[in-house]
Amino acid sequence: MKIKSLLIIAIFTLGSLCGQNIKSPSEFLGYEIGSRFTRHHSVVDYFKYVHENLTNVKLEKYGESNEHRPLYVTYVSSQKNIDNLENIRKDNLTQTGIIDGKSDSKTAIVWLSYNVHGNEASSTEAAMLTLHELVTNKKTWLENTIVIIDPCINPDGRDRYVNWYNQVKSTPYNVAQDAKEHDEPWPGGRPNHYLFDLNRDWAWASQVESQQRIKVYNKWMPHIHVDFHEQGINSPYYFAPAAEPFHEIISDWQRDFQTQIGKNHARYFDKEGWLYFTRESFDLLYPSYGDTYPTFMGAIGMTYEQAGHGRAGLGIKTDEGEILTLKDRAIHHMTTGLSTVEISSKNAQKLNSEFKKFFDTKKLMYKSYVLRNDNEDKMNRLRRLLDIHEITYQNAKKGTVKGYAYNTQKESKFNTSSKDIVIHSNQPKGKMVKVLFEPNAKLTDSLTYDITAWSLPYAHGFNAIASKTKINSLTYSNTNSISNSEDRSSYAYISKWNSLDDATFLGDLLQQHIVPRFTEKAFTIDGKSFDRGTLIILRNDNRNDDFDTKLVSIANKHRRSLTSVSSGFVNSGVDFGSYSVKPINKQKIAVLSGKGTSSLSFGEIWHFFETQLKYPITIINSDRFDSTDFLNYDVIIVPDGYYNGILNKPTLEKVKKWVRSGGTLIAIGNALNSFSDQKGYALKKKKSKKDSVKANLIPYAKRERKSVANLITGSVFKGKIDNTHPLGFGYANEYFSLKLSGTSYEYLKDGNNVAYFDKNTKNVSGYAGSKALENVPESLLFGEEQMGRGSIIYMVDNPLFRSFWENGKLFVANAVFFLNSDTLK
Numbered sequence: 103m104k105i106k107s108l109l110i111i112a113i114f115t116l117g118s119l120c121g122q123n124i125k126s127p128s129e130f131l132g133y134e135i136g137s138r139f140t141r142h143h144s145v146v147d148y149f150k151y152v153h154e155n156l157t158n159v160k161l162e163k164y165g166e167s168n169e170h171r172p173l174y175v176t177y178v179s180s181q182k183n184i185d186n187l188e189n190i191r192k193d194n195l196t197q198t199g200i201i202d203g204k205s206d207s208k209t210a211i212v213w214l215s216y217n218v219h220g221n222e223a224s225s226t227e228a229a230m231l232t233l234h235e236l237v238t239n240k241k242t243w244l245e246n247t248i249v250i251i252d253p254c255i256n257p258d259g260r261d262r263y264v265n266w267y268n269q270v271k272s273t274p275y276n277v278a279q280d281a282k283e284h285d286e287p288w289p290g291g292r293p294n295h296y297l298f299d300l301n302r303d304w305a306w307a308s309q310v311e312s313q314q315r316i317k318v319y320n321k322w323m324p325h326i327h328v329d330f331h332e333q334g335i336n337s338p339y340y341f342a343p344a345a346e347p348f349h350e351i352i353s354d355w356q357r358d359f360q361t362q363i364g365k366n367h368a369r370y371f372d373k374e375g376w377l378y379f380t381r382e383s384f385d386l387l388y389p390s391y392g393d394t395y396p397t398f399m400g401a402i403g404m405t406y407e408q409a410g411h412g413r414a415g416l417g418i419k420t421d422e423g424e425i426l427t428l429k430d431r432a433i434h435h436m437t438t439g440l441s442t443v444e445i446s447s448k449n450a451q452k453l454n455s456e457f458k459k460f461f462d463t464k465k466l467m468y469k470s471y472v473l474r475n476d477n478e479d480k481m482n483r484l485r486r487l488l489d490i491h492e493i494t495y496q497n498a499k500k501g502t503v504k505g506y507a508y509n510t511q512k513e514s515k516f517n518t519s520s521k522d523i524v525i526h527s528n529q530p531k532g533k534m535v536k537v538l539f540e541p542n543a544k545l546t547d548s549l550t551y552d553i554t555a556w557s558l559p560y561a562h563g564f565n566a567i568a569s570k571t572k573i574n575s576l577t578y579s580n581t582n583s584i585s586n587s588e589d590r591s592s593y594a595y596i597s598k599w600n601s602l603d604d605a606t607f608l609g610d611l612l613q614q615h616i617v618p619r620f621t622e623k624a625f626t627i628d629g630k631s632f633d634r635g636t637l638i639i640l641r642n643d644n645r646n647d648d649f650d651t652k653l654v655s656i657a658n659k660h661r662r663s664l665t666s667v668s669s670g671f672v673n674s675g676v677d678f679g680s681y682s683v684k685p686i687n688k689q690k691i692a693v694l695s696g697k698g699t700s701s702l703s704f705g706e707i708w709h710f711f712e713t714q715l716k717y718p719i720t721i722i723n724s725d726r727f728d729s730t731d732f733l734n735y736d737v738i739i740v741p742d743g744y745y746n747g748i749l750n751k752p753t754l755e756k757v758k759k760w761v762r763s764g765g766t767l768i769a770i771g772n773a774l775n776s777f778s779d780q781k782g783y784a785l786k787k788k789k790s791k792k793d794s795v796k797a798n799l800i801p802y803a804k805r806e807r808k809s810v811a812n813l814i815t816g817s818v819f820k821g822k823i824d825n826t827h828p829l830g831f832g833y834a835n836e837y838f839s840l841k842l843s844g845t846s847y848e849y850l851k852d853g854n855n856v857a858y859f860d861k862n863t864k865n866v867s868g869y870a871g872s873k874a875l876e877n878v879p880e881s882l883l884f885g886e887e888q889m890g891r892g893s894i895i896y897m898v899d900n901p902l903f904r905s906f907w908e909n910g911k912l913f914v915a916n917a918v919f920f921l922n923s924d925t926l927k
């Protein structure tokens with residue numbers, strides 16, 4: 103009896119451990135992989151099923167998407183390794199210096215990330231196939247390798263695509279390129295809920311999916327990271343090695359091993375006769391991709407691109423007449439995934455020893471970056487970002503530091519206080535520190551189509567110095583605590599205005615029916631000085647019994663410091679009854695979305711108002727814009743986009759009429775095209791100087807490079823600010839802007855040029871094409887054209903771009919709350 107039951111247990115255990123009895127995705131789901139798109143919950147079900155039936159597969163929920171879909175990683179390895187998972191993880195971290203101690207790590211750690219772009223949907227199907235292969239036919243590789251699989255980074259985007267496709271597809275599927283099932287509607291399934299491109303968000307971590315994923319990533323610090331993508335239907339498969347430019351910190355080993363991986367894939371592709379290419383198009387510079395971020399954290403980070411994308415459906419006829427099917431797409435991605443695990447397993451030891459070397463930071467030129475802390479809110483925002491990446495920081499010691507000054511781009515010095523922050527490059531994440539903080543990334547090639555500058559002191563608006571010698575520092579401490587109390591005898595309460603947190607506080611006051619004012623002129627009262635933009639909350643405007651209690655509680659919640667005063671009579675400046683102390687209306691805001699709108703720009707605005715300013719907006723579809731009653735709104739925001747047909751002549755007339763009656767229209771980026779050189783609008787585009795060569799004699803092979811001369815794809819320029827204008831309140835008189843296009847506009851002739859580039863403007867950081875550069879000096883950055891009682895705000899650069907240019911966000915809040923705020927009631 104006993105023997106018999108032991109035998110049964112033994113058979114059961116054997117079956118469960120060896121994995122041969124585990125169902126394939128097709129067996130589990132009831133249809134062949136490739137014959138349908140699998141919705142996210144079914145993908146999760148399959149991973150759960152494998153985990154529940156195999157003890158060498160571990161599933162870990164690491165979070166939730168915006169739309170509350172679960173996010174998972176799966177650990178797949180030998181039983182021995184899975185039993186020892188925590189020790190292996192820690193052992194790996196000792197190699198980086200994150201954990202102290204000696205390491206003899208020999209296990210390769212390979213991380214496979216699928217479906218970051220939701221409509222590149224073959225990769226999640228491949229994730230299921232890959233898991234099944236690993237636990238059945240490829241188990242020997244797992245002896246010395248841990249494979250971490252994230253089957254779907256962006257489930258909201260994936261299901262947006264899959265649900266749409268399932269609704270419109272023909273049966274059987276139609277391969278004609280014209281068919282509806284190949285024409286995904288706006289905004290498409292590529293981005294996440296807030297329409298952010300998660301493959302641009304790793305370093306900025308503005309999205310919940312990134313924030314939660316990076317936590318697990320940093321817990322593991324894998325040796326290999328693959329980000330699976332899809333490109334146009336006519337392209338062959340792309341895999342590593344990547345294209346130039348490579349960021350300079352990428353080591354020879356990281357370059358080398360990419361080539362070894364590529365060659366291993368090529369073996370499989372050659373055998374099947376599949377087409378592929380390497381070393382073109384996909385570069386390794388901008389740090390916020392799924393290949394660069396891991397690379398700058400010491401891994402071999404790679405992007406693999408299969409032909410497909412939101413156009414391909416279950417099958418489509420390519421321009422060459424081939425039928426590209428979902429099944430083939432999934433098999434290609436499975437092949438490269440498995441090949442990656444194979445070559446990593448073969449080189450496990452070397453992967454570990456070379457990984458360790460990456461964390462030697464001795465040769466980095468700048469040893470310390472010192473940031474002047476003159477704005478606690480900005481500092482907190484930066485610290486939050488550093489905390490996400492587990493980059494450490496300290497307080498400066500009182501003294502003098504010398505080095506490269508970001509504000510002047512010259513060798514300079516400043517006196518430090520113990521509130522200033524120091525980030526040393528001699529730390530495990532030192533190379534990432536260099537990438538994020540260095541004033542200028544070195545470009546080995548100008549052919550990149552992403553931004554080429556992102557230095558955090560510019561993005562966050564800090565006066566900073568990069569020092570070649572290590573600066574003395576102290577353990578970081580934050581003793582700043584804010585607690586306000588009620589003063590029922592006060593005449594008014596006062597609160598400063600110089601950060602986004604102040605704007606969020608204001609938004610909350612308005613929503614809770616407190617009436618605030620702002621001052622257009624600086625003043626001094628009770629010996630304290632207050633700048634333009636300062637919020638003044640008068641008792642006379644708020645005659646409710648619970649006014650003090652409510653205000654203090656809102657201020658404490660937002661950690662805003664209130665100053666109470668017993669009189670409105672100031673020492674200098676304007677008294678509180680002055681015309682310059684203006685009431686702020688609870689602005690009703692409409693934002694244009696849909697066709698014509700850049701979904702990314704719309705998403706940035708949506709995300710900004712909902713998650714940062716926490717202030718309501720009404721989203722209006724662009725095809726209903728001409729029939730919208732504008733009088734229901736105080737502010738209309740037109741995101742970056744191309745509005746031919748939407749902002750047509752009659753609608754532009756309607757806009758003008760509404761603005762004259764007191765509205766504020768905010769136009770961003772390419773939306774300015776619809777207003778420039780139009781009758782009745784002051785905005786004028788700068789014309790490019792004519793090329794001296796009349797006939798096009800540029801050799802065909804050099805055309806691509808030549809066109810780069812017209813490009814600015816994201817580089818930093820120093821602008822001037824008129825901070826006496828409400829749009830510039832809370833800013834110093836200089837501002838570093840991330841310029842995103844080669845298009846420039848003339849100064850507004852009769853309007854207010856609040857932010858602009860003067861005649862000496864130079865490119866401070868990043869690449870700018872020589873022709874595009876000619877037009878930047880003496881051009882507009884942010885301007886106001888007044889019309890009647892309202893105005894139009896032109897934002898040439900987009901301050902909400904990818905939500906990472908923190909120092910630009912207050913301009914948007916200023917435009918919304920301080921302009922024409924008192925005219926529409």
Ligand SMILES: [Zn+2]
Pocket residue numbers: 219222301330331332
């Ligand atoms: Zn992609």
